[in-house]
Amino acid sequence: MLTLNSVSLVYTNGKASVNALVDINFQIEQGKSYAIIGPSGCGKTSLIFLMMGLLHPTKGEILFNGKPLLKPHRDTALILQEYGLLPWKTVWENAALGLKLRQVDEKEIKCILERVFEELELTECIDRYPSQLSGGQKQRVALARALSLKPKLLLMDEPLSALDALTRENLQEVILKLIKRYQMTSVLVTHSIEEAVYIGQKIVILSGRPGRICAQIDNPEQGTDGYRKKTSYHEKCSEVRSLLEVYSQ
Amino acid sequence: MNSNMNKTITYFAAALFLFVLWDILALLLRNPALPRPVPALIAFFEIFPQSLWRHFLISTYRVLVSLFIGLAIAVPLGLYLGREPKLDKWVSPQLYLTYPIPKIALLPVIFAIFNIGDLSKIILIVLIIFFQIIVTTRDAAQNIPANSVLSVLSLGATPGEIYRHVIIPACLPEIFTAARISLGTAISILFFTESFATFDGLGYFIFEAWSRVNYPEMFAGIIAISLQGFILFLILDFLQRRFCPWLYT
Ligand SMILES: Nc1ncnc2c1ncn2[C@@H]1O[C@H](COP(=O)(O)OP(=O)(O)OP(=O)(O)O)[C@@H](O)[C@H]1O
Ligand SMILES: [Mg+2]
Numbered sequence: 001m002l003t004l005n006s007v008s009l010v011y012t013n014g015k016a017s018v019n020a021l022v023d024i025n026f027q028i029e030q031g032k033s034y035a036i037i038g039p040s041g042c043g044k045t046s047l048i049f050l051m052m053g054l055l056h057p058t059k060g061e062i063l064f065n066g067k068p069l070l071k072p073h074r075d076t077a078l079i080l081q082e083y084g085l086l087p088w089k090t091v092w093e094n095a096a097l098g099l100k101l102r103q104v105d106e107k108e109i110k111c112i113l114e115r116v117f118e119e120l121e122l123t124e125c126i127d128r129y130p131s132q133l134s135g136g137q138k139q140r141v142a143l144a145r146a147l148s149l150k151p152k153l154l155l156m157d158e159p160l161s162a163l164d165a166l167t168r169e170n171l172q173e174v175i176l177k178l179i180k181r182y183q184m185t186s187v188l189v190t191h192s193i194e195e196a197v198y199i200g201q202k203i204v205i206l207s208g209r210p211g212r213i214c215a216q217i218d219n220p221e222q223g224t225d226g227y228r229k230k231t232s233y234h235e236k237c238s239e240v241r242s243l244l245e246v247y248s249q
Numbered sequence: 250m251n252s253n254m255n256k257t258i259t260y261f262a263a264a265l266f267l268f269v270l271w272d273i274l275a276l277l278l279r280n281p282a283l284p285r286p287v288p289a290l291i292a293f294f295e296i297f298p299q300s301l302w303r304h305f306l307i308s309t310y311r312v313l314v315s316l317f318i319g320l321a322i323a324v325p326l327g328l329y330l331g332r333e334p335k336l337d338k339w340v341s342p343q344l345y346l347t348y349p350i351p352k353i354a355l356l357p358v359i360f361a362i363f364n365i366g367d368l369s370k371i372i373l374i375v376l377i378i379f380f381q382i383i384v385t386t387r388d389a390a391q392n393i394p395a396n397s398v399l400s401v402l403s404l405g406a407t408p409g410e411i412y413r414h415v416i417i418p419a420c421l422p423e424i425f426t427a428a429r430i431s432l433g434t435a436i437s438i439l440f441f442t443e444s445f446a447t448f449d450g451l452g453y454f455i456f457e458a459w460s461r462v463n464y465p466e467m468f469a470g471i472i473a474i475s476l477q478g479f480i481l482f483l484i485l486d487f488l489q490r491r492f493c494p495w496l497y498t
Contacts (some may be wrong), residue, residue, distance in 0.1 A: 072403050084400025088418040088495045097414065098404040129495045149404070181399050 001153060001184055002028040002051060007060035009046055017208035021047045024060070026213060028153070033179055033186045035200025037240065038192065039248040043211030044189040045081060048157045051187065052078045074102070075078070075188075077151035081158045083138045085130040085145075092126045095144040102149070109148075115145045116206045119237070120174070136167040143175070146183060154179065156196070160195065169228075172198055176223065193244070197236045198228060207247045214247040267462050284464050292465035293472045301454060308443065308451040311367060312435045312481065315374035317429060322375070323382035324424055328416055330383070331390020344384065352377045353438065360446075370442045377438060378431035380426075389423035390416055422496060425489040429482065436478050451477065 010019040020043040028034060028051075049055040050062060053072045062069045064076075064225060076186055077098075078084075085094050092113065094166045117123050120140040127184045129140055139159055159175070161166045172195060179186045190196050196203050205215040219236055227233050268286045275285045293301070329339045356373055363369040397415050406414065443452025455470035490497060 049399070054399055054402055072405050074405055076403075078400070078403040080396050080400050080403075082396050082398045084403075086397055086415065086418070088421075088493070089414075090495075101401075101404050101406050101410060129498050131495070132498055145404075183493075185441070249352065 001030045001031070001065060003066075004050070004057075004061040005063070007050060007057040007062060009043070009050065009055065010058045013130050021050075022210045022212050024211075024213055028185060028187065031183065033201045034188065034204060035202070036187065036189045036204045036206060037191065037196040037244065038190065038206030038211060039208045039244075042206045042209050042248075044191075044206065044217070045157050047206075047211065048078070048155050048187070048195065050190055051153075051155055054078075067220075073153075074149070074238035075152040076196060077146035077154050079139075079142045079146055079154070079156040079159045080209065082163070083142045085138055085141055085242075087130050089129075090126070091128050091130070091141050094141055095122075095148060098119050098145055098149045112148050112165070113144070115138060116147050119178075120144050135163050135166075136171060138210070139163065139171060143178070147178060150182065151184060154184045156186065156188045158189055158191065159193065168195075175199065180223075192238050193237050197233060197240060203240055205243050205247055215243050217243070221241055254378065269448045281464050284468055288465050289468035289472060293469035296466060298474065301445045301473055302470060303448055303468075304451050304454040305477060308436075308439060308474070309477055309481070311370055311374075311439055312432070312469060312477070313355055314367075315371045315435050315439070316378065316428065316432055318371065319326050319378040319382055319435075320424070320428060323379045324386050327383040327386025328390045328412070331387040331393075331420075332416060334345050337387065337391075344380070348384070349379045350409050353441070356442065365446045370439060373434045373442060378434055381431050381434065382427045385427040385430075386420055389420040391417045420492075421493050422489070425485060425493070432481055432485065433478065436481075438473065440474065 004024050004026040006091055007021065007024040007026075008019075011020055023049065036044055036047065039091065046055060050057060051069075053062075053064075053069045053076070056070075061186060064073050072078075085225075089097065095113055095116070096109050098110065104112075116129055118162040122137065122140055122142060122144060125137055125141070127132060130141070133141065142159070156175075160171055163171065175186075175188075176199060178184075186199075188195070188199050192197075194197070197219060199222070203217040203219055205217070207214050208210065217236075217240065221230070221232050221236075224230075271286050275283045297305070330340055352373065355376070359369045359373050359376075363372060393416060397419060398411060401415050403410055439450070440452040440455075443450035444456045447453050449476045451470055455467055455474070458464075458467035458470055
């Protein structure tokens, strides 16, 4: 679906330049769920922005279904690290924005959003502003906005890192359920090993800056019932942990 | 409704307090140039329906037109400069070189070129408030969180849509602040330009009463110009509540 061919990214601010990502080769296959994990500042957000078409590689190329990705693709939706909600729009207006920009008419927007809001238990928050929501609610609004566009590829940048443990686990379930129901391909960036193992069928490990892909681990048992309580889950977590320890130096 | 009541009561109490201070000061100074509030108010209510209202309206018209033109020119430029760092790098030095020039010193030049009518008064005011507005607006546009812009870009927004949904609403509170400051400036400058070679406006009224040593009438004019500022401030407040509802949750 999405192919990254020896992608490198260098930020230049005047004379200073930062090597953010080096020689990333990566293939996103339709229907799979990926988790990208790596130490702080290794370029995870940059990688997600590249996949979204918001940034362009300094070297290498990114192909979406075989065609070069030059701007955000309408089949891809993004959830940002800090939610990316607009403080001046109500919950409803925030969630409706994507559809509105696609010139979907009001009636249909209403129809789509009502379903998504019910699914995410947001119905009572419709008229509030983001400042009046809890972190978990904000995150669900961001999800609602992404889902309303019926994306084929859902990119998430540490969507749950600001939440408390219980809300976090609860939203992990919600995300898993939605990925299945909407049959989306998904890429989740996280710095939590547990989260990566719980959500990723494939776990990608990035090195410290500049980020490189050090390992891609298969996680075949992901998504099975009660995975979080199984020993295989805990074994996978320690496997990822030891790899991270090796590569994050 | 309740908070409106509270606000009215607060304003009333503040006005009462000011009148009491004024009265104490007048009693202490015993100078005819500072009459006590009651005679001044009586003079105001006597003279306002006769002639003062006309000067009041003319000055208000000049202030409003200047403020409107100032905003209409400086806000779009400020927003654009704030979003185009390369252009800003060129324009900023020009702004900082011309900002500190006391433009009021150009008054004779402007009067000589545009004659002593409404036009030259308005041009002078616009020239002065332009800088306050453009600098405030530009700074606001520069400080918009990147996430707000990126999240809307990821929805496929065009540059125009980014302005409409992100940049303009994000800067609106600061634009209102700039308008409030400029309103105060505009009233002061207008007062000055109306003080000579003019036969209408509150500045003219006050100076003319002064030249006749009619202090109660002069104070009626001062009350009128204060009232003008207060009413225009209230209108800006009302507009801000109307257009920035998310600030009042
Ligand atoms: N606009 C920019 N200009 C210059 N350097 C940048 C820019 N954005 C990011 N960087 C640098 O690139 C590196 C990677 O940043 P990025 O935000 O992608 O990391 P991250 O893995 O998402 O970090 P975190 O875990 O803190 O979210 C960092 O060292 C950062 O300082
Ligand atoms: Mg990040």
